[in-house]
Amino acid sequence: MVRSTLRFFGLLLLATAFAALMIDATRSIASKSLIVMDLEQTAAALAPVKLALLKEVVQARAHPYLYDPVLVDLLRLPTFLGLAALGLLFFRLAREPRPTIGYSSR
Secondary structure (H helix, E strand, O other): OHHHHHHHHHHHHHHHHHHHHHHHHHHHHHHOOOOOOEHHHHHHHHOHHHHHHHHHHHHHHOOHHHHHHHHHHHHOOEHHHHHHHHHHHHHHHOOOOOOOOOOOOO
16 A cells, blocks of 8 residues: 555656656747756745745755755756656655565564
């Protein structure tokens, strides 16, 4: 049950990543220059209050290096790349464990 749920959300994230890639391609073709929306722009468009809250919480309660090099660099990733990576991570988590060949099951 958990594996099928993870696969469903992984597939949903990969489909969303493809849609984000197509949106970026359409904008790039229309403007005749490369336009790629990053995760910060997308999160600011979808939930600006939550993004500001996330930044404040990470700066106040986490290690100082967690915000500046880690979170800032993650938010600079293109939206389609971040969503695809998260979808592939879900697929990796939903994978069946490898069979243990050559070991006794007793």
